[in-house]
Amino acid sequence: MKKTINLLVTLVIIAGLSSCNNSESSSNNQGALTGNAAEKVYVAPGELDEYYAFISGGFSGQLSVYGLPSGRLFKVIPVFSQDAEKAWGYNEETKPMLNTSHGFIPWDDSHHPDISQTNGELDGRWVFINGNNTPRIAKIDLTTFETTEIIEVPNSAGNHSSSFVTENTEYVVAGTRFSVPVPQKDMSINEYKGNFKGALSFISVDPEDGEMDIKFQLIMPGFNYDLSHPGRGKSHGWFFFTTYNTEEAHTLMEVNSSQNDKDFIAAINWKKIEEYVNNGGGTKMPTNYAHNIYDEKTHTATSTMKKEVLVVNPSEVPGAVYLLPTPKSPHGCDVDPSGEYIVGNGKLSANLTIHSFTKMIDAIESEKFAGEAYGIPILNFEDVLAGVVEQPGLGPLHTEFDGEGNAYTTFFISSEVVKWKLGTWEVIDRKPTYYSVGHLMIPGGNSRNPFGKYVVAMNKITKDRYLPTGPEVTQSAQLYDITGDKMELLLDFPTIGEPHYAAGIRADIVAKNSKKLFKLEENNHPYAAKNDDDTKVVRNGKEVHIYMTMIRSHFSPDNIEGVKVGDKVYFHVTNLEQDYDVPHGVSMIGANTSELLIMPGQTETFVWEPKQVGVWPFYCTDFCSALHQEMQGYVRVSPATSKLDLSWSLGE
Amino acid sequence: MNNFIKFLLLIIFSFTIGSCGSEEKKEKKKKIQITNTKKKTIKKEKSQNEETVFDLANKGIGPIKSLNFPTEIDKSIADKGAAVFKAKCTACHKIGKKFIGPAPNGIFQRRSPEWVMNMILNPEEMVQKDPVARALLIKFNGSPMANQNLTEEEARSVVEYFRTLAP
Numbered sequence: 001m002k003k004t005i006n007l008l009v010t011l012v013i014i015a016g017l018s019s020c021n022n023s024e025s026s027s028n029n030q031g032a033l034t035g036n037a038a039e040k041v042y043v044a045p046g047e048l049d050e051y052y053a054f055i056s057g058g059f060s061g062q063l064s065v066y067g068l069p070s071g072r073l074f075k076v077i078p079v080f081s082q083d084a085e086k087a088w089g090y091n092e093e094t095k096p097m098l099n100t101s102h103g104f105i106p107w108d109d110s111h112h113p114d115i116s117q118t119n120g121e122l123d124g125r126w127v128f129i130n131g132n133n134t135p136r137i138a139k140i141d142l143t144t145f146e147t148t149e150i151i152e153v154p155n156s157a158g159n160h161s162s163s164f165v166t167e168n169t170e171y172v173v174a175g176t177r178f179s180v181p182v183p184q185k186d187m188s189i190n191e192y193k194g195n196f197k198g199a200l201s202f203i204s205v206d207p208e209d210g211e212m213d214i215k216f217q218l219i220m221p222g223f224n225y226d227l228s229h230p231g232r233g234k235s236h237g238w239f240f241f242t243t244y245n246t247e248e249a250h251t252l253m254e255v256n257s258s259q260n261d262k263d264f265i266a267a268i269n270w271k272k273i274e275e276y277v278n279n280g281g282g283t284k285m286p287t288n289y290a291h292n293i294y295d296e297k298t299h300t301a302t303s304t305m306k307k308e309v310l311v312v313n314p315s316e317v318p319g320a321v322y323l324l325p326t327p328k329s330p331h332g333c334d335v336d337p338s339g340e341y342i343v344g345n346g347k348l349s350a351n352l353t354i355h356s357f358t359k360m361i362d363a364i365e366s367e368k369f370a371g372e373a374y375g376i377p378i379l380n381f382e383d384v385l386a387g388v389v390e391q392p393g394l395g396p397l398h399t400e401f402d403g404e405g406n407a408y409t410t411f412f413i414s415s416e417v418v419k420w421k422l423g424t425w426e427v428i429d430r431k432p433t434y435y436s437v438g439h440l441m442i443p444g445g446n447s448r449n450p451f452g453k454y455v456v457a458m459n460k461i462t463k464d465r466y467l468p469t470g471p472e473v474t475q476s477a478q479l480y481d482i483t484g485d486k487m488e489l490l491l492d493f494p495t496i497g498e499p500h501y502a503a504g505i506r507a508d509i510v511a512k513n514s515k516k517l518f519k520l521e522e523n524n525h526p527y528a529a530k531n532d533d534d535t536k537v538v539r540n541g542k543e544v545h546i547y548m549t550m551i552r553s554h555f556s557p558d559n560i561e562g563v564k565v566g567d568k569v570y571f572h573v574t575n576l577e578q579d580y581d582v583p584h585g586v587s588m589i590g591a592n593t594s595e596l597l598i599m600p601g602q603t604e605t606f607v608w609e610p611k612q613v614g615v616w617p618f619y620c621t622d623f624c625s626a627l628h629q630e631m632q633g634y635v636r637v638s639p640a641t642s643k644l645d646l647s648w649s650l651g652e
Numbered sequence: 653m654n655n656f657i658k659f660l661l662l663i664i665f666s667f668t669i670g671s672c673g674s675e676e677k678k679e680k681k682k683k684i685q686i687t688n689t690k691k692k693t694i695k696k697e698k699s700q701n702e703e704t705v706f707d708l709a710n711k712g713i714g715p716i717k718s719l720n721f722p723t724e725i726d727k728s729i730a731d732k733g734a735a736v737f738k739a740k741c742t743a744c745h746k747i748g749k750k751f752i753g754p755a756p757n758g759i760f761q762r763r764s765p766e767w768v769m770n771m772i773l774n775p776e777e778m779v780q781k782d783p784v785a786r787a788l789l790i791k792f793n794g795s796p797m798a799n800q801n802l803t804e805e806e807a808r809s810v811v812e813y814f815r816t817l818a819p
Contacts, residue, residue: 517801520739532742551743552798554752576743578800626794651751 040481041491043070048511051443051504053456054113054127054140055477057081058498061108063129063140068443068454068504069479071493079138079147080108080131084594088147091596092570092605093525094294096303100134100152101288109133112163112227113503116205120167120232120448124509126210128163128172135159137174137203139210143515144296151212152289154309155182155199155219161228161333164446165205167236171270172212174201175241179222179248182311183285192250194374196222199311200241202270211293216277216310218268218321221374222248224257225266227332227398232448233339235357237271240342244329246373258348262381263330264323264373265344267360272320273312281317282310297524299603315375322364323373325381326353332398336407336422337448341386345396345409352396352409354425356386387425392418397438400445402452402482410437410457417457417480419487431487433478436460442482443504451506455480455487458499465492475499516580518601525603527572532556537648544569544646550584550598551576552625554650555618558633562646565610565639571596571618574603584631585621595621610637706762713781714770715804721765725815733806733813740800741810747817752795754788758819765811772807775799 043049049067056063061081065074080098082089089098089106098106108131116126127140135153140146153159153174161175179196181187187195197219204215223243231238246263249256276282287309294301314321328346330353335342342355363383370380395413402408406428409418415436419429437457444450457478466474474494481488520530529535529547535556538545544567549556555573563569573586577600587595591608598604610616620631638644711717737745737756744752759768763784771778771785775797778785789796802810 531739533738549743552796554743556743576740577798578740578802579798582798625796 037481037488037490041069041071041479043067043072048507050507051451051454052507052510053441053443053502053504054115055456055458055495055502056110056113056129056498056500057496058111058475058500059109060497061110061131062497063110063113063127064496065145066477066493066495067507068456069490071477071479071491073496075145076496077140077145077147079110079129079140080105080134080136080150082106082594085597087594087596087604087606090593090606092607093300093603096301097147097150097292097294099290099292099303100136101154101290101305102134105134107133108136110138110500111160112501114164114172114446115503115505116169116210117165117167117447118169120236122444122447122505122509123169124505124513126169126205127503128165130159130162130174132159132177135162135174135176137163137172137212139172139205139212141210141296142510143513145514146294148294148296149210149212150290150292151203151214152291153199153201153203153214154287154289155180155184155197155217155285155311156201161200161225161241164229166230166239166270167232167448169205169207171202171204171215173228173230173239174203175225175228176200177224177226179224182219183287189250192222193248194222196248196250198223198225200225200228200239200266200268202273212291214306214309216273216282216312218273219311219313220266220321221376223264226330229333229335229342229446231335231339231357232337235335235339235342237269238357239268239270240333240335241266241268242326242330242333242344243323244331244347258329262325262327264378265326265330265333265342265355266376267322267324267342269320273317276317276320277310277312282312284308285311296518297522299518299523299525319364321376322360323376323378324355324360324384325370325378326355327351332396332409334399334401334407334446336401337403337450339448341422343399343407343409345399347395347397347412349396350391350394352389352392352399352420352425354386354388354422355384359386360384387423389418389420389425389427392420392427393430398440400440400442400455401450402442402445402455403450404452406452406482408440408442408455408482408487410440412436412438412460417455417487419482429486431480431489433457433459434465434476434492435463439501441502441504443506446503451504453481453483454490454504455482456502456504458495458502460498466494477502517578518599520574520576520578520601523574523601523603525572525574527570527605528574528603529556529572530574531576532650535648535650537562537646539646542567546571546573546648548573548586549576550574550586550620550631552582552584553620553627553631555586555620555631555633556650557648558650559636559652560633560646560648561636561638562644563610563635563637564642564644565613565637567610569608569610569635570605571608572603572605573598575600577601582624583622584624586618587621588618588635589616597622610635613637613639707767707784708762708764710767710782710784711764712767712770712774712785713777714774716766716769716773719765719769719808719811721760721815726812729809729812730816731813733809733811734816736802736806737810737813740802740806744795744798753792753797756814757817759814761819768811768814769804769807771797772800772802772810773804 051068078088135156139149156176158177160177182197224245245257326344328349330344332345393411479491575598
C-alpha cells in the first residue's frame with residue numbers, strides 16, 4: 001500500500017516536472033509569450049489605435065480596415081464585391097460600379113492596396129487596389145471609406161503587378177500577369193511565343209478629385225509581369241516590374257516557365273514615355289472597357305464604356321525601357337526609401353538580389369548591354385548588381401523597409417520574416433511566422449518615410465493557430481514589434497478572406513478627414529425626398545417610384561396602396577437625419593436584393609417586384625432608436641387587374 | 653416580541669388589502685378595451701400641444717447662455733428660419749398640431765428662448781440633464797429630439813420663425 005502511494009507520488013512529481021518542461025519548450029516555440037507583448041497590443045476601452053491597416057481580402061474582393069497594434073476590425077469595404085450588410089453592389093446606385101466589358105461582375109480577387117502619396121510620403125487621401133481576375137483598379141476615398149471609382153484595364157489579364165502609385169500619385173500602375181493577344185483575337189494558343197503581349201498600364205490620377213484615366217499602355221513582350229514598384233527620390237520617374245516566364249511558355253508553366261537561370265526586372269522610364277505621349281506619340285487602339293464613378297452628391301454611380309486606349313511600343317521610345325537580369329522567377333519587386341536599391345526576390349533562388357539604381361544609370365550611359373529582347377536592351381547582371389543576401393531562407397517573396405536602413409523579407413517555404421541590412425547585406429534577425437507568409441507590411445513601408453514601428457506578416461496557412469471551424473479555417477495576420485534589433489512577435493489576428501497584402505498609415509493623417517454625414521442640402525439624388533413635402537408615389541406604366549424619407553423613428557409615407565402584382569416598385573429612401581452615426585436601414589418582404597443601409601443625408605434605392613396579393617410590411621433593419629421596433633410600414637398589393645389608384649399617407 | 657410580530661403582520665396585511673382595493677378602483681375607472689371597431693378620435697378644439705409645463709426661467713444646457721428677443725420680429729430672418737424648419741424639422745414637428753414631437757406654436761409662453769435654442773443645438777445633453785427635456789422625452793414615448801446639426805445662426809432663424817406662429 002505504502003509502496004503504491006510512493007509510486008503515485010513519484011508519478012505525480014514526474015508528471016509535474018515534465019509538464020513544466022513542456023510549457024517551457026512551447027513558450028520557446030511561440031516566442032511571443034516573453035516580455036510584455038500583451039501590453040504592447042492592448043488598446044484600452046475607449047482608446048484609439050495608432051495606425052490604420054488596410055488589408056486586402058484576396059478572393060473576397062474586399063478591403064478590410066483594421067487598427068494597429070490591436071488588430072481590431074473596424075470595417076469591411078466592398079470593392080469588387082456585393083455586400084448585403086451595406087447594400088453596396090445591390091442597391092440601384094452602386095450596381096454600375098461593378099459593370100465591365102464582360103457585363104456585371106460582382107466579384108474579383110483584390111490584391112495590393114496602396115495609399116496615395118505626395119512628395120513620396122503617404123498623404124492618406126485614397127487607397128488604390130487591383131482586381132486581379134477581371135482586370136480593374138479601384139479607388140477608395142478615405143473621407144468616406146467607400147469605393148468611389150473603378151476603371152477596367154483593357155489588354156490585360158491577371159492584373160497582378162498593380163496597383164502601386166508614383167511619388168506624387170501622378171500614376172497608379174497596373175501590369176498584366178498573363179500575356180494575351182493584343183488586341184484579343186481568335187488564334188492558336190501554341191502560337192503564344194512572340195505573338196502574345198504584356199500590357200503595362202499607366203493610369204493618371206487627377207490631383208484634385210483623383211479621377212483616373214488610362215494615359216498610356218506600354219505593350220511589352222509576352223512575359224508574365226508579376227509585381228512592381230515605383231522609383232522614389234533619385235529614381236523617381238522610373239517604375240520597376242519583375243517578370244517570369246521569359247521562356248514564353250503557355251502550358252505546364254510550373255516546369256516550362258522555370259527554365260531560365262535568370263528572368264528580368266523591367267525598368268521603365270515613365271517620364272520619358274509621358275513626354276513622348278504628351279507630344280502626340282503613341283497609337284490609339286480601338287478597345288472596350290468600363291469606367292465607373294460614384295458621385296457623392298447624387299449618391300449614384302455611372303458607368304461609361306470607353307472605346308479607345310493609347311498604346312506605346314518600347315521601340316518607339318528609345319532609352320525608356322531596359323531589362324535587368326534577375327535570378328529565377330523573381331516575385332517581389334521592392335524599392336528602398338532612398339530609391340537606390342531595387343530588391344528582386346527570386347522565388348526559386350536561394351539568394352536575394354539587390355540592384356543599384358546608380359549602377360543601372362551608369363551602365364545605360366556607357367551603353368554596356370548584354371543583348372536585347374524584342375529590341376529592348378538587356379543590361380549585364382554584374383553591372384547593375386548592388387549586392388546579394390546569401391541564403392537567408394527558402395522561397396523569398398516580398399521586402400519592406402523600416403527607414404532605419406533595414407529591410408524585412410518574407411520567406412514562404414521556410415515560414416519566416418528575415419531582417420537584413422541594406423548595404424552590408426547581412427542577416428540581422430529572423431522570426432518564424434505561422435505559417436507560409438506571403439506579403440508583409442510596414443506602415444509607410446513603400447514610401448520615402450516609413451513608420452518603422454511594426455511589421456504585419458500575412459499568412460497563407462493557419463492550421464492549428466485558432467480554434468478549428470471545419471475544413472475552412474480562418475486566415476490570419478501577425479504583428480511584430482520592429483523597434484529593437486530583434487523582432488518581437490506580439491499578436492495573431494484573424495482576417496477576412498485572404499489577407500493578400502496591406503497598406504498602413506498613421507491614424508491621425510486619415511482620421512481627421514473622415515466624414516461624419518452627408519449634408520441634406522448637397523444631396524442631388526434625382527429621387528431624393530428632402531422633406532415631407534417631397535414624399536410621393538408616382539406611377540409610370542408598370543414602374544412605381546416611391547419617394548420616401550426616414551428619420552427616428554418613422555418612414556414617410558408608411559402606408560401605401562395602389563401597387564399591383566407585376567409592378568416594378570422602386571423605393572427611393574432618403575435618411576433625413578443630420579447627426580453622426582444615425583444610419584437607418586430598410587427592407588421589404590420578398591425584395592430580391594439586400595436591405596439598404598442609408599447614412600444621414602443619403603438617398604438609396606432598392607427594387608421590389610411584388611408577386612403576391614396582400615398587405616406587406618417593410619421595416620428599419622438598423623437598430624436606430626428606442627422606437628426602432630415601431631419603425632415600419634405597409635404596402636397594399638392588389639391584383640394586376642385592380643383599378644385602385646395610388647395613395648400614400650403617414651399618420652392618417 | 654410575539655405581539656410585535658403580530659403587529660407587523662397586521663400592518664403588512666392591511667397594506668396588501670389597501671393596495672388591492674386601489675387597483676380595483678383604477679380598473680373600474682379605465683378598462684382596457686381592444687376591439688375591431690374603429691376608434692373615434694375626438695378632436696380637441698383648444699390646446700394644440702397638451703403641454704402643461706411652463707418654465708420660462710430654465711435656460712437649458714448648451715451653448716446659448718443668454719438671448720433677448722428684440723421687440724420687432726425680423727421678417728427676413730424668420731423667412732430663413734421657415735425654410736430651415738421645413739428642411740430639417742418637419743419630419744417630426746408640424747405647425748399647429750402635435751406630431752412625433754410637439755408643435756412649436758406658442759413655445760415662448762412655455763419656454764425661454766435659450767432653452768429652445770439649446771434643445772435644437774444640444775438635444776443629447778439636454779435629454780440627459782435637463783428635467784423638462786427629460787420629461788418631454790418620456791411624454792413623447794421615447795422619441796428622441798434628433799440633432800439635425802443646425803448652425804447657431806440657423807437655430808436662431810428657426811426660433812425667430814417660431815415667434816411669427818399663432819400661439
